[in-house]
Amino acid sequence: MEHLLALADLSGLKITLYPHSFCHLETPAHAARLIREIGHPQLGYLFATSHVYAVGTPESVLAQLAACAGELRSFNACGCSRNAPGPRAKCVHSPLDEGDLDLIPLFSALNAVG
Numbered sequence: 001m002e003h004l005l006a007l008a009d010l011s012g013l014k015i016t017l018y019p020h021s022f023c024h025l026e027t028p029a030h031a032a033r034l035i036r037e038i039g040h041p042q043l044g045y046l047f048a049t050s051h052v053y054a055v056g057t058p059e060s061v062l063a064q065l066a067a068c069a070g071e072l073r074s075f076n077a078c079g080c081s082r083n084a085p086g087p088r089a090k091c092v093h094s095p096l097d098e099g100d101l102d103l104i105p106l107f108s109a110l111n112a113v114g
Helices: 002-011 028-038 049-054 058-067 104-113
Strands: 015-017 043-048 072-076 079-082 091-094
Touching: 002 015, 015 028, 028 043, 028 058, 043 049, 049 058, 049 072, 049 079, 049 091, 058 104
Parallel strands: 015 043, 043 072
Antiparallel strands: 079 091
């Protein structure tokens, strides 16, 4: 990571982590904690609605966005539905106006943090 961030400094590029459900870097909270520990201004994360919803609830998706907004670099939205009951389930990607995750509160939260 140090080498990559040194290259980011030289080139002016920003490095964006992509938390992915069912992987080692799974949630925005995981990414934000790593970003805070490293403390580099070129490092941020991407919030992917489907991956956060796959390992949480609609309420936890909104809470994670609010808690990690300071490290947010990019936002990826899609309509998404969980394909199984329980606390962890893969999500099906759909058009924005479909699925069982209400995106409006997420868009409102993004608007509030700028």
